[in-house]
Amino acid sequence: MTTTGSPVLAGRADARPARPRPDGTSRAARNRRKWYEIIGLTGPAVIVFTVFVLAPMAFAVYYSLYRWSGYGWPTEFKGLDNYFGEYGAFKDPIFLDALRNNAIILVGSLAIQGPLALGIALLLNRNFRGRSVFRLLVFVPYVLSEVTVGIMWQLILLRDGTADSLLKNLGLGDLVTGWLADPSVVIWTMLFILTWKYTGFALILFLAGLANVPPELTEAAAIDGASWWQTQRHVTLPMLGSTIRIWMFLSIIGSLQVFDVIWVASSPAVRSLGASNTMATYMVDHGFNQREWGYGNAVAVILFVISFIAAVVFQRFVLRRDIEGALTTRKG
């Protein structure tokens, strides 16, 4: 019934010459069987994805309209008070600080990790002995869990800890500051830790992208007398375009949902001042820990809307030409 419904698709499906089926089943029976297979094979994935990824977002919208302790069914309807009311998120300076911190992390990540990873990728893409060992070492921060990384840097950056003592030994004692305690410094410390951790992710993507650049091209450039740098600049880099745009996309989404490292590495006291909060830590603090489920869900919805707008705008204006070529490989 459906194969004939869509002339375009049916045309494509029937483009191959008809063959007698060994089992001699009718067209209708085959078609029915095909739909059983489609539903049977995609069903579990569709259900799991719908119930555990998309449905929670819909529930968040619903819950966010209530004041609710999380028990029973929400009854105390508040409309948009959790967003714009006197005690709504947009009236809370701590939440606005969290927004600002997310913005710092987003811009900082794009501006620092990309160029840094690109430089390292070009370096590690050269042929030299021991290259694979260097690659392995450079990926290490990305492999470690966010919690490990958070605890590790927390210990290193303790007051009068290793970092401070190293700085003093280098004669840079004046730089020593409350890396994790000073409210005006801590967000930059977090940005540093995130840079240390996630540059490796950009690097993995860029190295994979570089491996797709046909060696014939760089060889031809070299034969034409281009220097190494000229070759990178005019041949290799342009071919990385789609990879860079995908990384930017993933980095934007990642920056908006930063949670683990901040949660672990900066103390709740500093966070609650707004100094290092992000939307996600603020959300868990209020929704989960303080049982303000309606309010927490309002923050979730704001986080979702901001991410979605960012993603759609990025898709529309930057990723558009990669839609076929990047996340989904160009055919042929």
Place this chain on the structure above:
Amino acid sequence: MVATTLPQPRQRRPFSWGNPLTYVLALAVAAVSFAPVIYVILGGFRTTGQLAADPAGLPDPWIWHTYANVITQSKFWSELFNSTLIAIGTTLGVVVMGVCAAFVLSRYQFRGREALYTYFTVGLLFPAAAGILPLYLLLRDLDLANTYLGVIIPQVAFQLPITIVILRPFLAAFPAELEDAASIDGADRLGFFWRILLPLSRPALVTVAVLAFVASWNSFLLPLLVLQNEGLHTLPLGVQNFSAEHSQDTAGILAFTSLAMMPALLFFSLAERQIVGGLQGAVKG
């Protein structure tokens, strides 16, 4: 200088020793990446007193009992077990569901196919963390809080979009003639999928499996909310618990942290080539 070392054969350029600048830069980058890890591992061999007196020094003498204490007295092994179980469960779920869906999305012609694909890719457009609070409530109401499945199933769901995005082009790239040949040999579509496509897809399957495993191994927020029963805690939760409970025992925290990162480091050093290789298809430009 590089130009002159470029050889004729086009398959594989032999490694040269490169120039010193390359090595200096590569060493500097590797040191910045790896030094903190070395510090944590070595720190576990020092006493808290030594660490306080000279934070940046080397172990002298080497102390082994901090590591021994962590292994024998903390919940390290049960947390390792929980992490492993959850990561394996997640990986199996992602690979099975992902490859089935990607198979249909790549090799069946039907109305609504692209819509279904878009439906999955929507998951890439927003952070999973945004839905974590209602997800927790849902898991609580389904009696999945404090269960392994309460972590595994949502992790499978989060990981499905990227898995399908990586697998679909890979499965679509096999020529239609392959399918025709299988059909002439009497295999129906499912037979073709099971006997021919799956074995040929192994590289891509390993890639998505590794990504799912690593994501699960490192995940923190979901287990933090779902697993309030300490007996079910995973290693990332364990690291945080340990550092909170033994906040004065710096050496102990360092030892626990380095033990907790060992499995990931070992696993990754074995799978690194596979990850970079597998992503090449996904980021093809």
